[in-house]
Amino acid sequence: MRRLFEDELNDLHVRFSEMGMMVNEAIYKSVSAFVNHDKALAREVIADDQHINKREVDLEKRSFEMIALQQPVTTDLRMIVTVMKASSDLERMGDHAVSIAKSTIRVKGETRVPEIEAEIAQMAHAVKEMVSEVLDAYVKEDSVRARQIATEDHGINDFSKRIYEECIERMREDSETIVGAMDYMLVSSYLERIGDYVTNICEWILYLRTGKLLELNSNASEDGF
Amino acid sequence: MRRLFEDELNDLHVRFSEMGMMVNEAIYKSVSAFVNHDKALAREVIADDQHINKREVDLEKRSFEMIALQQPVTTDLRMIVTVMKASSDLERMGDHAVSIAKSTIRVKGETRVPEIEAEIAQMAHAVKEMVSEVLDAYVKEDSVRARQIATEDHGINDFSKRIYEECIERMREDSETIVGAMDYMLVSSYLERIGDYVTNICEWILYLRTGKLLELNSNASEDGF
Numbered sequence: 001m002r003r004l005f006e007d008e009l010n011d012l013h014v015r016f017s018e019m020g021m022m023v024n025e026a027i028y029k030s031v032s033a034f035v036n037h038d039k040a041l042a043r044e045v046i047a048d049d050q051h052i053n054k055r056e057v058d059l060e061k062r063s064f065e066m067i068a069l070q071q072p073v074t075t076d077l078r079m080i081v082t083v084m085k086a087s088s089d090l091e092r093m094g095d096h097a098v099s100i101a102k103s104t105i106r107v108k109g110e111t112r113v114p115e116i117e118a119e120i121a122q123m124a125h126a127v128k129e130m131v132s133e134v135l136d137a138y139v140k141e142d143s144v145r146a147r148q149i150a151t152e153d154h155g156i157n158d159f160s161k162r163i164y165e166e167c168i169e170r171m172r173e174d175s176e177t178i179v180g181a182m183d184y185m186l187v188s189s190y191l192e193r194i195g196d197y198v199t200n201i202c203e204w205i206l207y208l209r210t211g212k213l214l215e216l217n218s219n220a221s222e223d224g225f
Numbered sequence: 226m227r228r229l230f231e232d233e234l235n236d237l238h239v240r241f242s243e244m245g246m247m248v249n250e251a252i253y254k255s256v257s258a259f260v261n262h263d264k265a266l267a268r269e270v271i272a273d274d275q276h277i278n279k280r281e282v283d284l285e286k287r288s289f290e291m292i293a294l295q296q297p298v299t300t301d302l303r304m305i306v307t308v309m310k311a312s313s314d315l316e317r318m319g320d321h322a323v324s325i326a327k328s329t330i331r332v333k334g335e336t337r338v339p340e341i342e343a344e345i346a347q348m349a350h351a352v353k354e355m356v357s358e359v360l361d362a363y364v365k366e367d368s369v370r371a372r373q374i375a376t377e378d379h380g381i382n383d384f385s386k387r388i389y390e391e392c393i394e395r396m397r398e399d400s401e402t403i404v405g406a407m408d409y410m411l412v413s414s415y416l417e418r419i420g421d422y423v424t425n426i427c428e429w430i431l432y433l434r435t436g437k438l439l440e441l442n443s444n445a446s447e448d449g450f
Contacts (some may be wrong), residue, residue, distance in 0.1 A: 033309055035260075046444075046446075049444065050443075053440060057438045060438055061438070063289070064302070064306060065304070067292060067300045067306075068302055071296040073293045073419070074293065076292055077289070077292060081289060081292075084306070084309065084310065085228045085309065085310070085313060088313055095444060096422075098444050099450055101417060102450060103450075110354065156314065164407070167407070168403060168404055168407065170401055171400070171403045172394060172400050172404070175396070175400065177398050178393060178397055178403075179393055182392070182393065182407075182410060183409070185407060185410070186410070186414065186450065189411065189414065211284055213282045213286070214226075216280060218275075218289060219274065219320060221271075224270060225324055225327060225328075
């Protein structure tokens with residue numbers, strides 16, 4: 001019984017990590033598509049999102065059955081609950097990749113601003129790194145690393161503020177950039193939100209280790225978005 | 226034992242509903258603050274968000290303990306899992322109310338567009354109605370109503386598209402409106418996201434009734450945000 005349970009728990013973790021990699025790929029592809037104006041790739045991200053959603057449903061189902069049939073307690077139960085909760089965070093990160101892909105399709109030959117696109121590419125790179133790191137920290141249950149990763153979210157928010165300022169400036173200078181800059185602003189807000197979900201997963205890693213639910217980055221300040 | 230469990234389950238539902246009402250109030254206040262340029266009210270929304278976050282942690286803890294100590298199965302377990310998952314949706318709706326409040330504080334004497342503000346107020350009213358309805362449907366476990374509420378999300382997305390078009394038009398006509406219109410666009414995207422979370426809760430209501438996880442509104446189309 002215990003052997004079976006451990007196999008199932010291991011399988012649950014593998015499937016969760018796979019979901020994380022699917023999401024990371026979606027983010028990477030959506031931003032590549034946006035920066036390279038690649039609509040075919042953007043369509044691929046939108047079509048592939050169903051696999052991410054299906055995986056979430058699969059993880060839900062498995063978690064529920066494991067709880068119902070094996071009635072785990074303490075650490076084992078905590079691991080399953082964490083997969084249940086953190087898989088929602090991953091699923092929403094995937095939704096934001098879809099939103100970035102939709103932006104790519106919406107932008108049609110509008111005047112673009114290469115400097116802002118370069119900044120978005122950098123921001124996306126930083127977000128992708130955070131996602132890779134948090135998946136790694138999750139597998140290793142590394143709570144020290146989780147705390148560090150959460151602090152990196154401040155850098156993401158700084159990108160977002162900078163892009164906001166630059167968009168405003170460019171739109172004021174040249175009204176031809178308005179449609180494109182609106183999309184820059186939206187894409188940067190999606191990336192920022194993905195960073196917030198990474199912070200949530202960091203909180204789940206701490207929970208896994210300590211059983212305590214802590215808020216790592218409060219949004220109680222009046223700054224930011 | 227059974228009696229105690231039912232009391233606890235009932236208590237869990239009451240606390241979840243209360244959390245829903247706190248979130249609904251936050252959305253209402255944040256939009257009132259935005260539309261009436263009321264920074265004091267916006268600050269209240271930001272400060273009060275900690276109560277929503279604490280309530281989510283409290284619901285997590287109670288749910289976990291109920292599962293660990295009482296080892297519920299089938300319908301009982303499903304109810305607890307639903308509270309665990311749907312409370313994250315409520316918490317994020319609260320975060321979006323905070324984002325709207327931050328927009329209110331950010332906008333400083335910028336040129337505003339009353340027509341778009343009126344449209345945002347209408348959109349917010351529609352979203353608030355959806356939130357009230359979904360909380361009611363949740364308490365009554367009304368899956369027919371849950372399906373109807375989810376279809377209302379299309380109307381929210383229509384608001385969002387209209388506001389986007391209007392913002393672009395106004396910014397092109399008058400560059401003085403650019404900063405304000407960027408915030409209109411962001412606020413409308415937060416409201417749209419709140420509508421998406423309402424749809425998630427609708428899915429949880431169906432799950433409560435059927436044990437099946439269904440996606441009510443797919444984001445597989447290339448339109449929208």
